[in-house]
Amino acid sequence: MRPADLEALERATVEAVAPPEILEIGGWLVPLDDGAIGRAKSAAPLRHDLGPDALDEIEAAYRQRGLEPGFRVAEVEALEPLRTDLFRRGYAARQPTLFKTGPVSQLAMFSAASATILTKPDDAWAAIFVGEGFDPVDGASRVAALARSPDAIYAAAGEGGETQAVGVMTFGHGWAGIHGMRTAPSHRGRGLAGAILATLGRAAEARGVTRAFLQVEEANPARRIYRRAGFAPIWRYHYWR
The missing domain is CATH 3.40.630.30 (Gcn5-related N-acetyltransferase (GNAT))
Known part of the structure; x- marks a missing residue:
């Protein structure tokens, strides 16, 4: 998939579930919500080649608002360093989900x-x-x-x-x-x-x-x-x- 299509899909996904606030931090969309929909309260990379550089700032944005930090990360090879860092920080991968078009x-x-x-x-x-x-x-x-x-x-x-x-x-x-x-x-x-x-x-x-x-x-x-x-x-x- 072209990078522009990937970014468009991620933006459309987050905007559809209407979180009260959305930040952009280091190439990530960071939706800030306390509801039931995972996509509305989990940061997602706009590219599938990002590393862990922005994680500290993203975690801080959630915690400053009294929210639990969360991430939505594709299982693609280029994001393996990012997933490794999340595991090191104590996060666990849950709820395997398919993105379909x-x-x-x-x-x-x-x-x-x-x-x-x-x-x-x-x-x-x-x-x-x-x-x-x-x-x-x-x-x-x-x-x-x-x-x-x-x-x-x-x-x-x-x-x-x-x-x-x-x-x-x-x-x-x-x-x-x-x-x-x-x-x-x-x-x-x-x-x-x-x-x-x-x-x-x-x-x-x-x-x-x-x-x-x-x-x-x-x-x-x-x-x-x-x-x-x-x-x-x-x-x-x-x-x-």
């Missing part, structure tokens, strides 16, 4: 089913995050962050006039980002997530955006649906805490 054209054709597009989350949309099968505290934090995402649209799908699946698409730096995909446990396997993805893909097409990205934890079975929708991994990262 795919063509909007394929996403838009993934399903013939449709979802409803909202310009802002309504109560039914938010209720999925705090309902059965989800941690209500974590869910409420995610709803608050995603609701303030700049240039975002929200999708809802369900049966019987009810909302049983939701998702978000954000736009920025030439990319469309998929976030907040949730389906009520009792309604999984019915094609609702596919309807959400395809509808968001068609919305991106209407804006002339051709590339989409998302992040999914390695252990999440939703990886299968994202693969079928055209998303392929470009790197894996961990959160260092």
